[in-house]
């Protein structure tokens with residue numbers, strides 16, 4: 001399921017009301033009966049509703065389902081995407097939709113723009129898209145929503161990411177700026193950087209290594225463990241030290257004073273230090289970075305790396321700053337966290353590292369390097385569009401005509 005925003009500008013406010021009615025009805029109906037859609041939409045007169053229903057079905061935002069007892073409709077992923085986009089457009093978070101720059105296992109990453117052309121990232125969570133194992137329907141969280149579970153769970157994933165990104169950002173962690181969350185989507189600032197995985201050489205690996213270890217420790221000092229801290233979830237931004245800016249240095253001279261700043265972009269497995277498996281997650285994060293630096297940069301640190309006991313000590317000295325607690329207070333409750341964790345386990349969502357094989361140590365380094373450079377070439381062409389502002393400007397212009405104007409056509 002890919003986002004195709006083209007049709008959104010042809011939708012009327014009536015269409016959106018009917019779409020929202022199907023969404024509302026699907027909270028307690030597997031298949032939403034047509035009379036209920038009509039009632040929930042609040043629109044008088046059946047012909048308008050019927051026309052909207054057939055419009056929406058034609059572009060696959062809703063799907064007709066013939067039930068044993070009655071006919072009705074079900075909201076499709078596209079329908080949920082349009083509802084979220086419409087909300088972002090109304091709140092002026094998004095003006096136009098650009099290129100998709102990434103398809104994650106459980107999400108789509110899309111460049112969007114504001115009215116002034118400045119760019120942002122929209123992440124659409126699509127939980128369970130790839131690894132669908134049958135979810136046990138006797139699970140508490142699915143009792144009343146077996147068919148709508150993807151919708152609810154994807155929303156929980158977006159809520160979780162937004163809540164953590166906000167808390168982390170507020171406490172000075174290097175993460176994108178969270179801008180808005182609606183349904184299963186979040187909008188955040190665009191980071192002009194490459195994932196660590198695509199960085200072939202680092203001038204001072206020891207320095208970057210210790211930055212990353214410090215980040216793991218710093219997270220724990222605030223009560224959190226990332227749980228999936230690896231080369232896919234860390235972007236590396238190049239920043240010129242302030243003292244060398246605007247000094248008329250040549251590019252080569254500037255290169256010598258460039259700092260690599262890691263930015264953490266994805267935290268689906270983030271848990272509290274009080275989680276029953278906290279120590280295992282903490283050690284896994286540390287190991288993952290150690291192993292990656294050894295394999296990719298041939299760097300092995302003298303020290304063993306931080307331990308969970310050390311992290312606990314730091315936490316004890318930092319009372320009152322528990323981000324795990326702050327996140328709960330912000331509306332992403334412990335119950336939601338548990339539901340999401342259980343669901344992710346059930347549908348077989350794995351941490352990035354495991355799923356993409358970063359955990360697999362192989363003695364035959366040459367072979368691995370070869371393999372890696374092949375996929376890097378592939379990935380960098382995809383990523384290039386994000387980095388190259390020229391391309392991006394072009395793609396946004398092309399989007400002007402594609403602006404989301406569904407709700408303004410009323």
Ligand SMILES: Nc1ncnc2c1ncn2[C@@H]1O[C@H](COP(=O)(O)OP(=O)(O)OP(=O)(O)O)[C@@H](O)[C@H]1O
Nearest residue numbers: 102104105106107109121176189190191195232266
């Ligand atoms: N704020 C951002 N700015 C720039 N690029 C981003 C941003 N967020 C995500 N990306 C790009 O999109 C890719 C996937 O993002 P992310 O890891 O959040 O999604 P995911 O669903 O977990 O994907 P995956 O499972 O493939 O890691 C990243 O590797 C990065 O290249």
